[in-house]
Amino acid sequence: MSTEFSNETLKKDSSNSGLQIVKESEEDRLMTLSVGPQHPGSGHFRFTVKVDGDYIVHCDPDPGYVHRGEEKMCEYRNFIQNIPHLERPVIHDSNNITYSYSLAVEELTNIQVPRRGQFIRAIASELNRQVYTLYWLAIYGIFLGHSTMFMWPTGDRELFIDLLEMLTGARVTHAFNIPGGVRNDMPVGFSEKCLRNISYFEKRLVEYENIFYNNPLMRQRTEGVGLLTKEDAIKLGVTGSVLRASNTPYDIRKAEPYDVYNEIDFKVQYMKSSDCFARAYVPLLDMRESCYIMRQLLDKIPQSGEVRAKLQPNPKGPAGEAYRRVESGRGALGYYIISDGTPKPYRVKISVGSFRNMLALPHLLVGAKLADMPSIYWALNYWPVEADR
Amino acid sequence: MASRGSRIVEFRFGNFVASLIWLILIVLIIVSLAALPLIFIVLFYAPLPPINGQVLTPYLFLSMMVDPTRTLPVLKFIMHTELFRVAVFPGFSFAAIFAAVTIFVERKFLAKMQLRVGPLYAGKIEGILQLIADGLKLISKEIIIPSGADKPIFWAAPIAFVAASAAVISLIPVAPGWVVSNTDVGLLAAFAILGFFPLIALLFSWASNSKYPFIGGLRALHQMIAFEIPFILSALSVVILSGSLNLTHIAAAQSPYWYIFFLPISAFVFFISSLAELERIPFDLPEAESEIVAGWLTETSGMIYGLLQLGTYIKLYALAALFVTLFLGGWAGPQIFPQVLGPPGPQSPLIQLLTLRPIYNPIIVNDVFWFSIKTFGIIMLMLLPRGINPRIRIDILLHTGWYKLIVLSFINMFIALALVYGGVFGPGGVLTPH
Amino acid sequence: MTSAGGFIKAIESGSKHLVIKRFTLRYPEKKLKFVGDGYQFDPKRGVGIAGYRGRHILFHDKCTGCQLCAIACEGIAEAIGMVKVDEKWKHNKKSIMPQIDFGKCVFCGLCVDACPFYALYMTDDYELSAFTKEHLIYTPAQLAVKPKYDGSVELKIDDRGATHG
Numbered sequence: 001m002s003t004e005f006s007n008e009t010l011k012k013d014s015s016n017s018g019l020q021i022v023k024e025s026e027e028d029r030l031m032t033l034s035v036g037p038q039h040p041g042s043g044h045f046r047f048t049v050k051v052d053g054d055y056i057v058h059c060d061p062d063p064g065y066v067h068r069g070e071e072k073m074c075e076y077r078n079f080i081q082n083i084p085h086l087e088r089p090v091i092h093d094s095n096n097i098t099y100s101y102s103l104a105v106e107e108l109t110n111i112q113v114p115r116r117g118q119f120i121r122a123i124a125s126e127l128n129r130q131v132y133t134l135y136w137l138a139i140y141g142i143f144l145g146h147s148t149m150f151m152w153p154t155g156d157r158e159l160f161i162d163l164l165e166m167l168t169g170a171r172v173t174h175a176f177n178i179p180g181g182v183r184n185d186m187p188v189g190f191s192e193k194c195l196r197n198i199s200y201f202e203k204r205l206v207e208y209e210n211i212f213y214n215n216p217l218m219r220q221r222t223e224g225v226g227l228l229t230k231e232d233a234i235k236l237g238v239t240g241s242v243l244r245a246s247n248t249p250y251d252i253r254k255a256e257p258y259d260v261y262n263e264i265d266f267k268v269q270y271m272k273s274s275d276c277f278a279r280a281y282v283p284l285l286d287m288r289e290s291c292y293i294m295r296q297l298l299d300k301i302p303q304s305g306e307v308r309a310k311l312q313p314n315p316k317g318p319a320g321e322a323y324r325r326v327e328s329g330r331g332a333l334g335y336y337i338i339s340d341g342t343p344k345p346y347r348v349k350i351s352v353g354s355f356r357n358m359l360a361l362p363h364l365l366v367g368a369k370l371a372d373m374p375s376i377y378w379a380l381n382y383w384p385v386e387a388d389r
Numbered sequence: 390m391a392s393r394g395s396r397i398v399e400f401r402f403g404n405f406v407a408s409l410i411w412l413i414l415i416v417l418i419i420v421s422l423a424a425l426p427l428i429f430i431v432l433f434y435a436p437l438p439p440i441n442g443q444v445l446t447p448y449l450f451l452s453m454m455v456d457p458t459r460t461l462p463v464l465k466f467i468m469h470t471e472l473f474r475v476a477v478f479p480g481f482s483f484a485a486i487f488a489a490v491t492i493f494v495e496r497k498f499l500a501k502m503q504l505r506v507g508p509l510y511a512g513k514i515e516g517i518l519q520l521i522a523d524g525l526k527l528i529s530k531e532i533i534i535p536s537g538a539d540k541p542i543f544w545a546a547p548i549a550f551v552a553a554s555a556a557v558i559s560l561i562p563v564a565p566g567w568v569v570s571n572t573d574v575g576l577l578a579a580f581a582i583l584g585f586f587p588l589i590a591l592l593f594s595w596a597s598n599s600k601y602p603f604i605g606g607l608r609a610l611h612q613m614i615a616f617e618i619p620f621i622l623s624a625l626s627v628v629i630l631s632g633s634l635n636l637t638h639i640a641a642a643q644s645p646y647w648y649i650f651f652l653p654i655s656a657f658v659f660f661i662s663s664l665a666e667l668e669r670i671p672f673d674l675p676e677a678e679s680e681i682v683a684g685w686l687t688e689t690s691g692m693i694y695g696l697l698q699l700g701t702y703i704k705l706y707a708l709a710a711l712f713v714t715l716f717l718g719g720w721a722g723p724q725i726f727p728q729v730l731g732p733p734g735p736q737s738p739l740i741q742l743l744t745l746r747p748i749y750n751p752i753i754v755n756d757v758f759w760f761s762i763k764t765f766g767i768i769m770l771m772l773l774p775r776g777i778n779p780r781i782r783i784d785i786l787l788h789t790g791w792y793k794l795i796v797l798s799f800i801n802m803f804i805a806l807a808l809v810y811g812g813v814f815g816p817g818g819v820l821t822p823h
Numbered sequence: 824m825t826s827a828g829g830f831i832k833a834i835e836s837g838s839k840h841l842v843i844k845r846f847t848l849r850y851p852e853k854k855l856k857f858v859g860d861g862y863q864f865d866p867k868r869g870v871g872i873a874g875y876r877g878r879h880i881l882f883h884d885k886c887t888g889c890q891l892c893a894i895a896c897e898g899i900a901e902a903i904g905m906v907k908v909d910e911k912w913k914h915n916k917k918s919i920m921p922q923i924d925f926g927k928c929v930f931c932g933l934c935v936d937a938c939p940f941y942a943l944y945m946t947d948d949y950e951l952s953a954f955t956k957e958h959l960i961y962t963p964a965q966l967a968v969k970p971k972y973d974g975s976v977e978l979k980i981d982d983r984g985a986t987h988g
Binding site for chain 3: 148155166167187306
């Protein structure tokens with residue numbers, strides 16, 4: 001962009017009152033801004049941008065502020081004791097991050113989860129997906145300056161948090177999925193309440209479209225901004241709704257179905273335009289699809305049955321390794337667990353969608369305007385706590 | 390584990406009576422030791438009107454306390470002095486009350502639109518004393534000035550901001566005859582004063598010596614300058630139709646039909662430009678929280694922040710009142726107040742006193758009422774975009790201000806000229822009032 | 824002109840919300856109602872019973888002092904310690920019972936899952952704030968007290984919107 005631009009400026013030299021040509025170095029013109037952790041626009045994450053006027057020429061992400069050693073802590077606790085601390089990296093999507101772990105441990109220890117348990121796990125996962133996506137939508141709204149779009153999704157999250165509290169016993173810190181199934185059965189009256197809340201929520205989605213997605217001011221800020229082509233997206237390895245917004249219909253629930261997802265009929269939602277608007281709109285389409293999935297799950301669930309495989313308190317399996325992944329709110333969330341025959345895992349590696357999506361941040365920000373920085377950064381669905389684990 | 394409502398003090402009648410007696414005692418002490426000497430000093434130096442042919446001496450004034458029929462003429466005299474006009478009625482206190490009510494109503498209105506409750510706990514009824522609580526909090530905070538900041542400008546800029554906002558108010562006519570300064574170039578003076586605000590924003594952001602206010606101040610400068618031109622051009626159409634720059638004449642010229650019916654585009658352009666001048670959402674780039682912390686207000690704290698907020702809301706009232714004067718007919722409205730409060734005809738002095746006969750002027754009260762209603766309606770309309778729109782980006786903002794709005798106001802000027810030359814308005818026109 | 828249509832729809836949507844009921848739950852005047860009695864675990868069937876995971880309740884007539892709850896919590900939050908109690912029970916030869924430090928407890932309920940004697944359940948009570956950290960450590964006698972929690976508000980949905988109470 002600026003290679004043909006000449007770095008020479010005319011400067012008046014006061015000593016002999018003539019015009020002199022002075023070369024300005026590249027570094028003098030750039031201003032370094034640290035969008036750091038003490039900034040209301042960045043979350044627990046820091047990235048430095050070098051700005052030339054209004055255009056960003058260099059971006060350097062700096063994660064690691066919330067690193068708590070989750071993977072190391074797993075080696076000192078047995079498989080069931082790992083659940084409460086493993087759900088903390090992304091606490092408001094806790095049913096997905098423990099889902100993947102449970103699947104991997106079940107593969108290692110050869111546990112078979114009963115069918116009703118699988119259905120309840122899928123219902124809890126879909127409910128959590130709604131909760132997380134609404135939270136992300138609220139943050140996206142407030143960082144575009146739309147305070148109403150912060151309040152409405154945060155209020156509507158309450159519909160699903162109420163349901164999850166009825167099901168699991170806690171509003172946010174569920175600790176519900178364990179290797180072998182789920183910890184308790186659905187209480188009486190859960191299905192009716194769930195269906196009632198979902199019907200009300202589908203009407204609310206229409207309001208969100210009216211006030212936010214069809215608002216010309218929001219479209220002007222996000223359409224055509226931050227283009228990520230399909231080839232670049234696949235090359236950078238982004239995942240989740242960011243990938244689906246770049247014309248790639250890839251969803252792990254369809255590509256590698258786990259539990260009961262091969263019996264559910266749903267379409268993978270994707271968009272062709274590959275800009276920030278697509279990245280903001282795909283989660284809304286995902287939420288609609290998720291409501292549809294939940295209705296099918298509530299319809300097909302077997303009326304009675306066990307929800308949890310009978311286990312000894314310290315399950316252990318033969319030495320081996322397992323890798324399973326799950327589609328969470330941010331993308332593919334995978335666990336690679338190596339066990340050496342003892343009740344405690346030997347090594348746990350968590351592969352999160354946020355860390356992969358972060359790689360797209362320098363690629364998208366270079367060449368963009370500084371005023372577009374919030375819409376690009378927050379559209380990448382990046383949750384810093386999960387990326388740092 | 391004391392919760393909020395667990396300490397209930399029981400009511401004892403003896404304690405209540407005792408506290409009342411204490412209150413009366415303290416009031417008496419203050420009145421006799423402080424208020425009475427003050428009144429005497431003021432009365433010796435202030436010019437007093439003659440009442441019933443007698444000069445009002447201080448002793449006669451004090452007899453007002455037992456003979457209330459003498460109070461009302463003095464009140465009427467005070468109401469027509471300059472000081473009352475500047476400080477109380479169409480001037481600062483009126484605007485400050487409007488600003489205070491606006492701040493509270495804005496918070497509750499936005500909260501209702503966002504399905505939540507606004508301020509709730511200050512004051513018994515749904516948080517009505519929240520503003521007083523906020524004011525007390527701001528007064529008690531420490532004012533932190535960044536090192537390297539330019540101290541004289543840092544202190545002077547907020548005061549200049551409030552002063553400039555109050556200066557715009559002094560030009561607005563609330564009722565015929567009730568305006569602080571009735572100049573023949575009122576509209577031009579209003580725009581001249583509005584031109585100060587970018588300068589104050591820039592000076593304050595530069596004096597803050599910090600990166601984020603610097604960016605915010607530049608954005609404020611760009612925004613306010615870009616929108617001043619459509620602002621002036623849209624008001625120009627009104628001047629073409631009414632033929633005068635005097636705000637009282639403009640408001641009086643709209644008595645049969647308001648100008649908004651003839652110049653709707655101009656009203657729209659004026660409205661959008663005033664939203665941009667006030668830095669309200671969707672034009673609040675200079676204070677964008679997500680990108681530049683708080684823009685050019687970042688380094689303010691305590692009463693400096695309080696003064697800036699007061700100035701902003703007074704400016705909101707001023708621009709809304711200007712809109713009402715230019716396009717909505719100022720004070721025009723059907724007469725709904727009766728000729729006399731209470732039973733008509735000659736009455737006993739007591740009834741005359743209680744129904745405020747010497748100072749009640751039904752026309753003026755009616756005009757003030759309609760003006761207030763219309764201004765409040767326009768203020769509510771200005772509060773509405775805050776709940777609906779996100780923030781606009783700087784290049785779209787400048788594009789809108791410099792291209793679209795100027796084009797629209799030129800179109801409207803042609804409409805105004807066509808109306809004048811078509812004989813509808815202007816001298817000898819069909820709809821011109823005499 | 825589609826942008827004008829977009830604006831008008833946004834204004835209409837925003838103004839429609841002025842007549843929808845507010846969503847806020849006015850805590851502490853009104854509190855949420857929970858379904859059921861609190862989280863419980865049935866060791867015979869090996870599965871839990873759904874309920875809110877609040878403060879624990881310890882049944883002194885069932886607890887045998889087997890320490891399984893403390894062992895389960897050692898890997899999670901280390902919030903349970905066994906202390907000697909003055910009561911003499913036939914089934915509790917060592918006379919020890921769990922004491923829970925709610926400053927460390929994460930309310931996961933895995934201790935309830937670990938108890939094989941139906942002695943430790945969780946209740947609806949979540950209002951546990953105290954002024955000092957020592958007050959947060961609940962002795963076995965304090966844990967035996969049944970909590971008084973009377974929430975009565977539920978989320979209601981009707982055609983004028985969803986509201987709490």
